[in-house]
Amino acid sequence: MERTFLMVKPDGVQRGLIGEIVGRFEKKGFKLVAGKLVTVSKEQAKAHYAEHEGKSFFDSLITFITSGPVFAMVWEGDDIIELSRMVIGKTKVTEALPGTIRGDYAAHTPFNLIHGSDSPESAEREIANFFDESELVPYAKSIATWV
Numbered sequence: 001m002e003r004t005f006l007m008v009k010p011d012g013v014q015r016g017l018i019g020e021i022v023g024r025f026e027k028k029g030f031k032l033v034a035g036k037l038v039t040v041s042k043e044q045a046k047a048h049y050a051e052h053e054g055k056s057f058f059d060s061l062i063t064f065i066t067s068g069p070v071f072a073m074v075w076e077g078d079d080i081i082e083l084s085r086m087v088i089g090k091t092k093v094t095e096a097l098p099g100t101i102r103g104d105y106a107a108h109t110p111f112n113l114i115h116g117s118d119s120p121e122s123a124e125r126e127i128a129n130f131f132d133e134s135e136l137v138p139y140a141k142s143i144a145t146w147v
């Protein structure tokens with residue numbers, strides 16, 4: 001079982017796509033174990049995107065991600081890091097295939113609706129940047145045992 005950090009970016013929240021995006025991961029069978037609407041601080045944003053510091057788009061990326069509320073989430077599932085990035089689609093909107101979240105809804109690369117961790121190390125760091133361990137809700141039973 002693996003955990004990942006997913007975040008509906010400010011464009012997704014403003015466009016009313018939280019439900020649509022959450023639904024895609026629910027339908028895939030993953031478990032939502034934490035979720036909250038938050039405004040990202042500059043410090044939190046810089047920590048989140050530290051790997052891009054110094055790049056030409058870094059300042060505008062920080063401005064964008066702090067421009068309005070995001071919906072930050074932690075999800076669990078087998079191979080969820082790789083699978084969730086397939087559900088999300090490619091970073092560049094011109095490469096994001098129809099059927100992926102970005103392929104279906106994003107038209108400009110900086111405004112690509114959702115972030116997903118790209119490795120277990122990133123997931124751990126990103127979850128800790130947004131959540132206390134106590135905010136992650138353990139499921140007593142799998143839903144599969146109730147239906």
Ligand SMILES: Nc1ncnc2c1ncn2[C@@H]1O[C@H](COP(=O)(O)OP(=O)(O)OP(=O)(O)O)[C@@H](O)[C@H]1O
Nearest residue numbers: 052057061090091109110111112114115116117118
């Ligand atoms: N060339 C670029 N021009 C403008 N913005 C970019 C560019 N490359 C990346 N970005 C922005 O920076 C974010 C982080 O880039 P990264 O390469 O980590 O892609 P990603 O892992 O698909 O996206 P994210 O980390 O947001 O999930 C992208 O989602 C996009 O919003």
